[in-house]
Amino acid sequence: xxxxxxxxxxxxxxxxxxxxxxxxxxxxxxxxxxxxxxxxxxxxxxxxxxxxxxxxxxxxxxxxxxxxxxxxxxxxxxxxxxxxxxxxxxxxxxxxxxxxxxxxxxxxxxxxxxxxxxxxxxxxxxxxxxxxxxxxxxxxxxxxxxxxxxxxxxxxxxxxxxxxxxxxxxxxxxxxxxxxxxxxxxxxxxxxxxxxxxxxxxxxxxxxxxxxxxxxxxxxxxxxxxxxxxxxxxxxxxxxxxxxxxxxxxxxxxxxxxxxxxxxxxxxxxxxxxxx
Amino acid sequence: xxxxxxxxxxxxxxxxxxxxxxxxxxxxxxxxxxxxxxxxxxxxxxxxxxxxxxxxxxxxxxxxxxxxxxxxxxxxxxxxxxxxxxxxxxxxxxxxxxxxxxxxxxxxxxxxxxxxxxxxxxxxxxxxxxxxxxxxxxxxxxxxxxxxxxxxxxxxxxxxxxxxxxxxxxxxxxxxxxxxxxxxxxxxxxxxxxxxxxxxxxxxxxxxxxxxxxxxxxxxxxxxxxxxxxxxxxxxxxxxxxxxxxxxxxxxxxxxxx
Numbered sequence: 001x002x003x004x005x006x007x008x009x010x011x012x013x014x015x016x017x018x019x020x021x022x023x024x025x026x027x028x029x030x031x032x033x034x035x036x037x038x039x040x041x042x043x044x045x046x047x048x049x050x051x052x053x054x055x056x057x058x059x060x061x062x063x064x065x066x067x068x069x070x071x072x073x074x075x076x077x078x079x080x081x082x083x084x085x086x087x088x089x090x091x092x093x094x095x096x097x098x099x100x101x102x103x104x105x106x107x108x109x110x111x112x113x114x115x116x117x118x119x120x121x122x123x124x125x126x127x128x129x130x131x132x133x134x135x136x137x138x139x140x141x142x143x144x145x146x147x148x149x150x151x152x153x154x155x156x157x158x159x160x161x162x163x164x165x166x167x168x169x170x171x172x173x174x175x176x177x178x179x180x181x182x183x184x185x186x187x188x189x190x191x192x193x194x195x196x197x198x199x200x201x202x203x204x205x206x207x208x209x210x211x212x213x214x215x216x217x218x219x220x221x222x223x224x225x226x227x228x229x230x231x232x233x234x235x236x237x238x239x240x241x242x243x244x245x246x247x248x249x250x251x252x253x254x255x256x257x258x259x260x261x262x263x264x265x266x267x268x269x270x271x272x273x274x275x276x
Numbered sequence: 277x278x279x280x281x282x283x284x285x286x287x288x289x290x291x292x293x294x295x296x297x298x299x300x301x302x303x304x305x306x307x308x309x310x311x312x313x314x315x316x317x318x319x320x321x322x323x324x325x326x327x328x329x330x331x332x333x334x335x336x337x338x339x340x341x342x343x344x345x346x347x348x349x350x351x352x353x354x355x356x357x358x359x360x361x362x363x364x365x366x367x368x369x370x371x372x373x374x375x376x377x378x379x380x381x382x383x384x385x386x387x388x389x390x391x392x393x394x395x396x397x398x399x400x401x402x403x404x405x406x407x408x409x410x411x412x413x414x415x416x417x418x419x420x421x422x423x424x425x426x427x428x429x430x431x432x433x434x435x436x437x438x439x440x441x442x443x444x445x446x447x448x449x450x451x452x453x454x455x456x457x458x459x460x461x462x463x464x465x466x467x468x469x470x471x472x473x474x475x476x477x478x479x480x481x482x483x484x485x486x487x488x489x490x491x492x493x494x495x496x497x498x499x500x501x502x503x504x505x506x507x508x509x510x511x512x513x514x515x516x517x518x519x520x521x522x523x524x525x526x527x528x529x530x531x532x533x534x
Contacts, residue, residue, distance in 0.1 A: 190371070
């Protein structure tokens, strides 16, 4: 009986590099072609600078003051990470409580699902009144609320995902509740947790930047983007947006890297290894 | 029976509440099982065979009657870890290697590192998977996963093995091979393990068991208990013996008797 047996440790072999390249060249090509078309369109149609700057102009503005952009970017990023940490931690804790008290879950989960339809970032001015519109606290508050609900739902679903058969097996070992939680529910919830963390990493950068549009410290990325747009300095505005994108992507990649470290056994990594 | 029964089921009934009124899953079940016996429960859907297995294993409670396991209540037997269970789905943990999956009950029961992995390796050898200890469940075929499930169930030497259609999801050839494997493993386990095996395959029940308990539905009850006098050890020649076919016919006719 032959079964496909692959190494449990992924290595950067020739075949693996080939797979990576094969996977990534289509989107890279599209991206580069898109940039070229954008640049060409600005020249051909003589689009004015205050409407849409060309990529070359944006990159010029970016490299004119990269360290400044990084500095203000990291400030905003700090707000995003702080809100993410608070929101996700609370989401996880409440999810654990909900497993123990299912009645609480029945109340909270539908409410959480509904909150996905509400633009939480619209609460920014409100949080500005409560926590101070200039201070980082109001931005952190917005991000915390935005990240709390998706984390709660996903982690809760993950914790209750084990099948009745799996729970009955634990019952037959006369396992204590603590063992069932640590050995079964928690590992089963990890894929769901990382799913939530990845979603929340994107949400937190968006939340921090947009809530800064409603007011914030001078040297913050969202404030910078808004003020540059306000005085029609579009290349500088776009360079700020570019920094925001880079930081958001970096955040996501860090979470994805943690995911691979913590869960080398997961389905999404298997398919890659078997070359599907 | 000259040895005391390991499982004594007396006047047991089980009724479920459902939307359309109470459903009588089992009624007036009486059965005694001797230590080391291999018993099959066979019957059409709804005859209560899985329910009966769960009542024995304290995964559900009877509505009436009593069950005594080794002289104790099923709950006490469960707390004493007298049951090993194998379901139709292997229910292995994705995030653990094969060896760590077999170690799971031993971890829960507080066994230390070294004796645990030694025991797990011994069980993997018993089921013929000694080379797959470091593999993950998804790398194994369905039959192999079920063997891991059996290894895990036997890891702590339970007195009683409860199996709910464990080979139901496998193809016919693998199924027959697994049946022979099971008899070999059962014979090779140190203690005299009593097996309760739920199935709806007549040849499977006859091939494996000492006695076949034929059940019928609505309400679930025992129709007949047929003794299987085929000699042990049983192998591929057993399946071709005339007596095998006679017994299969006898079981089939009991199943059609209502």
